[in-house]
Amino acid sequence: MKAVLSRTYEKNQTKGRFLVLNGNELLLQVLTLELPWNDNQVRSSCIPEGTHEVTRIYSPKFGMCFLLHDVLGRSAIEIHPGNFASLTEKTDTTGCILPGLAYEDINDDGVTDIVQSTLALRKLITVLPDKFTLYII
Numbered sequence: 104m105k106a107v108l109s110r111t112y113e114k115n116q117t118k119g120r121f122l123v124l125n126g127n128e129l130l131l132q133v134l135t136l137e138l139p140w141n142d143n144q145v146r147s148s149c150i151p152e153g154t155h156e157v158t159r160i161y162s163p164k165f166g167m168c169f170l171l172h173d174v175l176g177r178s179a180i181e182i183h184p185g186n187f188a189s190l191t192e193k194t195d196t197t198g199c200i201l202p203g204l205a206y207e208d209i210n211d212d213g214v215t216d217i218v219q220s221t222l223a224l225r226k227l228i229t230v231l232p233d234k235f236t237l238y239i240i
Contacts, residue, residue, distance in 0.1 A: 104130070106157070106231060108200070108239045110149070112140050115214065116188050117149045121202060123230050131230045136188040136201045136217040143176055146197040147190060150174050152239045157182070159233045167228055171200075171237065182227070184220040202227060 110119040119135035141148035155171040162168050165183040174180045182202060185195025192214045195201060202224050203217030210216065 104232065104235065106235050106237045108135060108237060110135075110137075110152070110239065115139055115191055118206065118215070119200075121200075121227070123227070131226055133202045133204060133223040133226060134206060134217060136185075136196075136203060136206070136215070138188055138190060138194070138196060138198060141190075145177060148198060149200075150177055150180055150198065150239070155237045155239065157231075157235050157237045159228065159231070168224065169227070169231075182224070184224050186216045186218065186220055187214075188217070189214050 105124045107122045108119050110117050116139050117137040121133045121135050123131040137149035143151050155174060157169050157171050160170045169182040171180040180199055182200045185201040186209060187193045187195045188201055192212050201217050201220055204219035204223050206215050207218050208216060209218060
């Protein structure tokens with residue numbers, strides 16, 4: 104099984120496609136939303152591309168989610184539910200990855216949000232093992 108997060112960088116946020124593959128078979132695809140690339144600055148940037156070991160954890164704030172390990176210069180980077188990722192407007196992340204099933208401007212502020220995040224995370228939890236490697240490209 105292989106997990107790959109492919110990103111598109113925008114000025115105010117980073118959009119992605121999180122793919123779970125079994126060989127050439129696509130098991131699951133969800134979308135992601137993160138902060139923009141800001142030179143890996145803590146609390147204001149998505150994390151650098153690379154390979155990260157990930158474990159399933161229980162977060163008191165988010166419930167069952169995933170924790171990325173050994174992120175250069177960063178800590179407590181999770182894949183958890185949320186809808187907003189922006190430096191200019193309301194945000195649900197300070198560097199973590201928000202999964203979802205669609206993009207939509209849910210609060211009419213002109214900034215793209217991600218929707219059905221809790222459902223997307225549940226789908227990831229169902230398909231992914233307790234420990235896996237995530238390739239961010």
